[in-house]
Amino acid sequence: MTDAAAVSLRTVGRTFANGEVIALQEIDLEIEPREFVSLIGPSGCGKSTLLRIIGDLIKPSTGEVIVNGKTAHQARLDRDYGIVFQDAVLYDWRTVARNISLPLELAGWDRGRRDARVNEMLDLVELTGFEKRHPWELSGGMQQRVSIARALSFSPALLLMDEPFGSLDEMTRERLNAELLRIWQETQSTIVFVTHSIAEAVFLSTRVAVMSPRPGRITEIIPIDLPQPRTNATREDAHFFELVTRVREALHGGSGRDAELRLAEAE
Amino acid sequence: MSGYSVTPVAGERLLGRTMRTAREWLPAAAVLVLGLALWEGLVAALNVQRFLLPPPSDIIRTFWNERAVLWGAGWYTFKEALGGFAIGCSAGVILAVLVGRFRLLRTAIMPYAIAANAIPIIAFAPITNQWFGLLNPLSKMVIAAVLCFFPVFVNTLRGLTSVHPSSIDLMRSYAAGEVTIFRRVRFPNSLPYLFAALKVASVLAMIGAVVGEYFGGSQEALGVQIRNSAALFAFETAWAAILVASVLGIGFYLAIALVERLTMDWHPSARAAE
Numbered sequence: 001m002t003d004a005a006a007v008s009l010r011t012v013g014r015t016f017a018n019g020e021v022i023a024l025q026e027i028d029l030e031i032e033p034r035e036f037v038s039l040i041g042p043s044g045c046g047k048s049t050l051l052r053i054i055g056d057l058i059k060p061s062t063g064e065v066i067v068n069g070k071t072a073h074q075a076r077l078d079r080d081y082g083i084v085f086q087d088a089v090l091y092d093w094r095t096v097a098r099n100i101s102l103p104l105e106l107a108g109w110d111r112g113r114r115d116a117r118v119n120e121m122l123d124l125v126e127l128t129g130f131e132k133r134h135p136w137e138l139s140g141g142m143q144q145r146v147s148i149a150r151a152l153s154f155s156p157a158l159l160l161m162d163e164p165f166g167s168l169d170e171m172t173r174e175r176l177n178a179e180l181l182r183i184w185q186e187t188q189s190t191i192v193f194v195t196h197s198i199a200e201a202v203f204l205s206t207r208v209a210v211m212s213p214r215p216g217r218i219t220e221i222i223p224i225d226l227p228q229p230r231t232n233a234t235r236e237d238a239h240f241f242e243l244v245t246r247v248r249e250a251l252h253g254g255s256g257r258d259a260e261l262r263l264a265e266a267e
Numbered sequence: 268m269s270g271y272s273v274t275p276v277a278g279e280r281l282l283g284r285t286m287r288t289a290r291e292w293l294p295a296a297a298v299l300v301l302g303l304a305l306w307e308g309l310v311a312a313l314n315v316q317r318f319l320l321p322p323p324s325d326i327i328r329t330f331w332n333e334r335a336v337l338w339g340a341g342w343y344t345f346k347e348a349l350g351g352f353a354i355g356c357s358a359g360v361i362l363a364v365l366v367g368r369f370r371l372l373r374t375a376i377m378p379y380a381i382a383a384n385a386i387p388i389i390a391f392a393p394i395t396n397q398w399f400g401l402l403n404p405l406s407k408m409v410i411a412a413v414l415c416f417f418p419v420f421v422n423t424l425r426g427l428t429s430v431h432p433s434s435i436d437l438m439r440s441y442a443a444g445e446v447t448i449f450r451r452v453r454f455p456n457s458l459p460y461l462f463a464a465l466k467v468a469s470v471l472a473m474i475g476a477v478v479g480e481y482f483g484g485s486q487e488a489l490g491v492q493i494r495n496s497a498a499l500f501a502f503e504t505a506w507a508a509i510l511v512a513s514v515l516g517i518g519f520y521l522a523i524a525l526v527e528r529l530t531m532d533w534h535p536s537a538r539a540a541e
């Protein structure tokens with residue numbers, strides 16, 4: 001079944017500064033199609049680096065990365081994934097519609113097909129009527145929705161998201177969480193999602209990979225067995241809180257053990 | 268039906284906008300009128316010598332009476348400035364593109380570019396006059412070109428390279444190569460920087476051409492006319508010629524600002540114009 005995996009990481013490591021800084025060490029992770037996997041951990045644990053390695057935007061120092069059954073490099077050249085960053089990264093000189101159609105232009109779609117798809121996407125992220133606006137005329141949440149529409153416009157099987165809602169207020173974030181789940185269901189895509197919000201990771205994911213820093217590695221993978229579709233009621237479910245607690249303990253457990261070890265060494 | 272209701276509303280809106288524009292410009296216009304009146308009054312009251320400072324009324328009279336000669340000279344010099352501007356700005360943009368693309372070139376050239384920027388280029392005017400000939404417009408164009416080159420080069424390079432790293436990552440995720448990234452991201456990103464530099468260069472080009480002419484040139488040239496008029500105590504003519512140079516310089520600047528407004532209607536600064 002391994003070659004059917006959407007993403008397969010085998011003993012992936014990454015060092016910086018001529019090997020002096022170990023950003024990632026011995027990462028093994030298999031992500032099946034249609035999964036929603038969150039990478040969670042404190043800053044400096046290498047979760048964004050790992051996401052960029054999956055997208056072939058950073059090369060791993062060691063190990064192997066397979067995306068859609070091919071090398072990460074080939075997958076990037078084949079435009080197999082869409083990516084969303086913490087900042088919307090929209091181009092000011094393009095209207096909302098032309099920002100969404102950028103990947104379609106690069107893929108050589110003709111005008112008619114592009115326009116039709118842009119309208120579908122605007123509908124999907126509920127921004128119909130804003131196509132002629134420029135990015136700086138929109139709120140942060142709307143900009144991020146444009147960015148998601150752009151990433152989905154060419155129907156990639158895989159969506160990589162690097163703290164996409166990190167700079168938004170809590171209410172906007174919860175609304176976009178629900179929207180993202182709806183889009184995930186509708187598009188049947190695989191999502192790898194970087195976050196440092198425990199509640200967000202539990203609410204969205206089918207699995208949560210907990211990471212620890214120095215060197216960055218995956219310490220625990222927690223399956224999230226909350227029923228689908230998830231709604232605002234899910235957030236008030238007792239099992240939701242149990243899972244939040246499990247992820248929190250996994251996050252703190254790592255550093256707690258480290259602290260005990262350091263204490264033991266000091267004695 | 269709708270025609271009746273729309274026209275007066277549109278008319279009112281136009282009137283309102285005109286009034287608003289007038290109110291914005293009024294303080295500046297008042298300062299101009301007041302300044303000129305003060306100048307005229309003080310020159311008369313303090314009995315200032317004509318060669319020190321002629322009254323504005325005399326300058327404007329000369330500006331009108333000698334308009335054919337003055338504007339002919341202005342046009343001659345403006346062509347030099349325009350030629351130098353075209354050469355210098357093109358060279359600046361081309362070199363910025365090359366230096367932005369090849370890191371090795373950047374480390375090799377940048378220290379000299381920054382050092383050369385500190386040289387008072389106008390000091391070379393007598394030398395370019397020798398190189399290309401006193402009467403050859405090219406001798407003034409070269410000075411104007413060198414003056415224009417540096418701000419355009421430095422600013423364009425900054426615009427091409429100050430792209431958010433995520434913008435480049437995004438393009439790479441679409442399998443875009445360097446040429447596509449340049450065309451779709453780096454070049455549009457550099458436009459605000461480029462236009463800021465072109466506006467500065469337009470002013471520098473006029474300065475370069477006029478000052479270059481102070482060291483000698485065709486009798487038709489504005490700089491030569493200013494120098495000769497001052498030497499012959501025809502100060503009203505000298506001042507009127509300076510006025511021509513100023514009008515041409517401001518016109519040049521505004522023309523570039525207009526092109527900027529038209530090409531960059533997407534820019535957030537266009538909001539202010541709404």
